[in-house]
Amino acid sequence: MTGDQRVTRGMRSRSTITRRAVDVASIEGLSGLSFGSLAADVGLSKGGVAALFPTKEQLQVATVESAREVFLEAVVQPTSAVPSGAARLKALIERWIAYAEAPLFPGGCFWAANLPDFDSRPGPVRDSLARQRRSWLALLAEQVSQAIAAGEVTGLDPELTAFQIDALLNSANIAMRLGETGGADKVRRVIDGLLA
Amino acid sequence: MTGDQRVTRGMRSRSTITRRAVDVASIEGLSGLSFGSLAADVGLSKGGVAALFPTKEQLQVATVESAREVFLEAVVQPTSAVPSGAARLKALIERWIAYAEAPLFPGGCFWAANLPDFDSRPGPVRDSLARQRRSWLALLAEQVSQAIAAGEVTGLDPELTAFQIDALLNSANIAMRLGETGGADKVRRVIDGLLA
DNA sequence: ATGTCGTAAGTACGATCGTTCGTAAGGCGA
DNA sequence: TCGCCTTACGAACGATCGTACTTACGACAT
Numbered sequence: 341m342t343g344d345q346r347v348t349r350g351m352r353s354r355s356t357i358t359r360r361a362v363d364v365a366s367i368e369g370l371s372g373l374s375f376g377s378l379a380a381d382v383g384l385s386k387g388g389v390a391a392l393f394p395t396k397e398q399l400q401v402a403t404v405e406s407a408r409e410v411f412l413e414a415v416v417q418p419t420s421a422v423p424s425g426a427a428r429l430k431a432l433i434e435r436w437i438a439y440a441e442a443p444l445f446p447g448g449c450f451w452a453a454n455l456p457d458f459d460s461r462p463g464p465v466r467d468s469l470a471r472q473r474r475s476w477l478a479l480l481a482e483q484v485s486q487a488i489a490a491g492e493v494t495g496l497d498p499e500l501t502a503f504q505i506d507a508l509l510n511s512a513n514i515a516m517r518l519g520e521t522g523g524a525d526k527v528r529r530v531i532d533g534l535l536a
Numbered sequence: 537m538t539g540d541q542r543v544t545r546g547m548r549s550r551s552t553i554t555r556r557a558v559d560v561a562s563i564e565g566l567s568g569l570s571f572g573s574l575a576a577d578v579g580l581s582k583g584g585v586a587a588l589f590p591t592k593e594q595l596q597v598a599t600v601e602s603a604r605e606v607f608l609e610a611v612v613q614p615t616s617a618v619p620s621g622a623a624r625l626k627a628l629i630e631r632w633i634a635y636a637e638a639p640l641f642p643g644g645c646f647w648a649a650n651l652p653d654f655d656s657r658p659g660p661v662r663d664s665l666a667r668q669r670r671s672w673l674a675l676l677a678e679q680v681s682q683a684i685a686a687g688e689v690t691g692l693d694p695e696l697t698a699f700q701i702d703a704l705l706n707s708a709n710i711a712m713r714l715g716e717t718g719g720a721d722k723v724r725r726v727i728d729g730l731l732a
Numbered sequence: 733a734t735g736t737c738g739t740a741a742g743t744a745c746g747a748t749c750g751t752t753c754g755t756a757a758g759g760c761g762a
Numbered sequence: 763t764c765g766c767c768t769t770a771c772g773a774a775c776g777a778t779c780g781t782a783c784t785t786a787c788g789a790c791a792t
Binding site: 366367369371372446447448452453454455456457459460461466470473500503504506507508510511514515517518523526529530 | 562563565567568642643644648649650651652653655656657662666669693696699700702703704706707710711713714719722725726
């Protein structure tokens with residue numbers, strides 16, 4: 341059925357490489373990735389890594405996809421048990437703050453670190469990052485819509501509110517990276533005011 | 537008085553180099569700067585550039601300082617004629633949007649592009665970027681305070697509002713970089729709601 | 733058993749990087 | 763005039779980069 345141990349071994353190697361690459365890219369950026377240092381990190385040869393990811397761009401794309409998996413698992417998936425609407429929205433925000441605060445990725449939010457690098461550089465890496473950003477914004481907007489439908493809040497534009505929440509979270513991430521305290525609390529105060 | 541044409545010539549060369557470096561860094565990032573390509577851009581030799589900026593880090597710091605000068609001249613200084621308070625605050629925001637929209641720097645906001653690169657990398661470059669960010673936030677908060685003192689708005693925390701405005705502007709910059717339309721309008725709508 | 737496919741190592745190539753050095757040119761103060 | 767300083771060039775250094783091979787080994791299908 342799923343035989344062929346060769347490709348499963350390859351997939352496993354790819355996975356360990358991209359997991360490491362995500363950590364590196366959250367600090368050094370996707371442009372800072374290199375076959376040589378990644379190979380040394382995971383105990384492979386430079387040629388071996390280059391064989392798994394023929395070009396650097398493909399390595400970057402694979403790293404972005406890997407980051408998305410980790411993000412979904414750590415932030416989005418745990419909130420699936422929370423009721424839709426304002427409750428899940430707040431849960432998502434708290435999860436996100438925890439995600440940026442604790443070093444899930446040692447360099448903080450992966451997208452905050454890499455979108456600025458690639459937003460002026462057309463190509464598949466930028467496309468992938470942008471698609472994931474839109475997906476995250478849509479997820480937030482969806483929960484705002486649910487909150488409106490449930491009568492938990494009124495007078496909010498879902499898309500605009502999602503934009504606003506995302507903006508606050510990104511700034512909180514920067515503040516935490518710079519060692520400023522109170523960034524998370526600022527976000528909570530503003531959003532509590534929004535959803536009041 | 538301050539004679540010595542040698543050093544003035546050097547200062548002029550340094551200035552042309554950092555001006556060019558600011559443009560490059562707004563796209564490629566401060567880490568993407570290199571003596572070689574900068575020298576080719578401004579018509580100097582690689583060694584000549586390296587003589588003006590002994591280390592790359594000093595080049596990066598000088599580039600950050602140069603970006604600040606351009607930013608102050610383009611965004612802050614033109615609003616000095618506008619009355620303090622809500623009016624100047626709105627003028628600053630419009631100036632900022634224009635600054636990010638039009639290619640004053642070809643890669644959009646210089647700090648949005650480079651803070652994520654250096655926020656996990658201690659050193660003088662990060663310190664300089666962080667100091668300028670705090671200065672910008674303080675400027676915004678100051679105008680909010682003036683607006684409160686003038687009775688133009690009520691119930692706002694200056695520091696919190698500045699944080700909020702800055703967050704929105706940064707997200708608008710990202711949206712514009714990704715080719716999404718309506719980012720600037722979203723900012724205006726939210727801020728109009730804030731200052732209503 | 734034979735040939736094919738994918739992982740992986742190893743090597744090499746050309747390019748670019750930051751930095752250093754020696755040297756020349758020219759404005760400066762004594 | 764002389765010696766000093768700063769700019770600027772040109773060359774070279776060691777290192778690292780992305781990529782492209784050749785080779786080997788184990789797993790698969792025929």
